[in-house]
Amino acid sequence: MSKLFSPLTVKSVTFKNRIFTSPMCMYMAEDGFAGDWHLIHYGSRAMGGAGAIMLEATAVRADGRIGVGDLGIWKDEHIKMLSKIVSFIKSTGSIPAIQLAHAGRKGSTWASGGESRPLMPGEENGWELIAPSAIAFSPAMQTPREMTLKDIEEIQQAFVDAAMRALKSGFELIEIHSAHGYLINEFLSPIPNKRTDHYGGTIENRARFLFEIIEKVKAVWPSDLPIAVRISATDWTEEGWTISDSVWLSKELSKKGIDVIDVSSGGMIPNAKITVGSGYQLPFASTIKREVKDQLLVGTVGMITNAHQAETILTNGDADLIFIGRELLRNPYFPLVAAKQLRSEIPVPKPYELAFK
Numbered sequence: 001m002s003k004l005f006s007p008l009t010v011k012s013v014t015f016k017n018r019i020f021t022s023p024m025c026m027y028m029a030e031d032g033f034a035g036d037w038h039l040i041h042y043g044s045r046a047m048g049g050a051g052a053i054m055l056e057a058t059a060v061r062a063d064g065r066i067g068v069g070d071l072g073i074w075k076d077e078h079i080k081m082l083s084k085i086v087s088f089i090k091s092t093g094s095i096p097a098i099q100l101a102h103a104g105r106k107g108s109t110w111a112s113g114g115e116s117r118p119l120m121p122g123e124e125n126g127w128e129l130i131a132p133s134a135i136a137f138s139p140a141m142q143t144p145r146e147m148t149l150k151d152i153e154e155i156q157q158a159f160v161d162a163a164m165r166a167l168k169s170g171f172e173l174i175e176i177h178s179a180h181g182y183l184i185n186e187f188l189s190p191i192p193n194k195r196t197d198h199y200g201g202t203i204e205n206r207a208r209f210l211f212e213i214i215e216k217v218k219a220v221w222p223s224d225l226p227i228a229v230r231i232s233a234t235d236w237t238e239e240g241w242t243i244s245d246s247v248w249l250s251k252e253l254s255k256k257g258i259d260v261i262d263v264s265s266g267g268m269i270p271n272a273k274i275t276v277g278s279g280y281q282l283p284f285a286s287t288i289k290r291e292v293k294d295q296l297l298v299g300t301v302g303m304i305t306n307a308h309q310a311e312t313i314l315t316n317g318d319a320d321l322i323f324i325g326r327e328l329l330r331n332p333y334f335p336l337v338a339a340k341q342l343r344s345e346i347p348v349p350k351p352y353e354l355a356f357k
């Protein structure tokens with residue numbers, strides 16, 4: 001049996017294999033509501049055999065969306081359709097997971113596929129942005145309002161409320177989105193965080209916003225269900241957040257009872273010089289894995305596109321989980337095909353059995 005297709009138990013949850021769908025914004029929601037698109041999109045990938053299906057960055061507040069089409073979990077009415085998606089995912093033997101997000105200074109856009117256009121507060125569908133400091137992401141984007149202590153508390157509560165709705169919907173894993181230059185990442189990085197209170201300055205202060213969210217979420221999220229945090233391991237600039245900061249953060253997260261660290265990178269500054277290529281973010285994950293050892297499960301993501309590549313990452317001990325994004329957009333059945341290539345057992349949906357013999 002390959003490592004990729006061996007089951008993994010985290011707390012009370014058993015993943016049938018180590019392929020997780022990486023969260024990917026669809027921008028297909030209306031007023032945050034999931035619809036048929038989401039059911040079919042996530043449902044197909046569940047039928048395709050991934051161990052966990054992670055729903056895209058799902059906004060904890062309407063004004064925490066990246067774009068107007070973001071999925072949302074800021075009101076109880078969102079639960080009904082999310083539950084339907086969850087129930088279908090579970091029926092395939094996959095684990096339903098959801099990424100909880102607030103876009104911070106990178107919100108208020110019209111986005112679709114790879115395109116995005118900033119929307120100003122007075123404009124139709126636009127809203128006022130908030131961030132740790134009043135510094136715009138780029139000259140084209142609006143300058144956010146610096147968050148007050150009351151804002152900080154309200155946003156943290158929005159994460160707690162969202163976690164409770166995720167639980168009511170039946171999700172078994174939540175991921176706190178602390179990557180890609182969105183709100184939590186904006187607190188972590190010294191580039192957009194110029195605060196002079198106890199949420200800015202030292203790394204401990206910059207991490208406080210995230211640590212408090214974790215503490216508050218853990219008070220409502222069952223202790224036998226796992227929590228993941230996605231980070232940007234580096235801002236890809238020397239003035240920003242670095243891999244050694246990420247190693248420190250990972251160790252702190254393990255002490256705070258986080259189960260999985262999902263290691264991505266970038267998104268903090270426009271036009272960062274990123275070396276992109278096959279498995280390009282793996283060195284960050286493996287550096288973290290070497291440091292945290294068994295205290296934390298480490299996920300890697302980024303241009304992992306074939307079964308043997310994924311298997312080698314696991315057998316080398318560079319990571320514990322493989323998040324796959326675009327390859328699963330191209331081919332939702334990637335896990336079923338990969339299992340065959342690695343001569344591993346995987347449950348195949350009955351009507352598809354003839355195709356995978």
Ligand SMILES: Cc1cc2nc3c(=O)[nH]c(=O)nc-3n(C[C@H](O)[C@H](O)[C@H](O)COP(=O)(O)O)c2cc1C
Nearest residue numbers: 022023024025056057301302303304324325326327
């Ligand atoms: C269409 C699209 C939407 C994405 N949306 C999200 C998102 O909602 N949350 C997130 O953390 N990353 C998001 N990402 C990043 C992916 O999760 C993944 O980390 C990235 O695409 C690299 O992995 P890949 O090479 O396997 O695609 C998105 C990527 C794509 C292509």
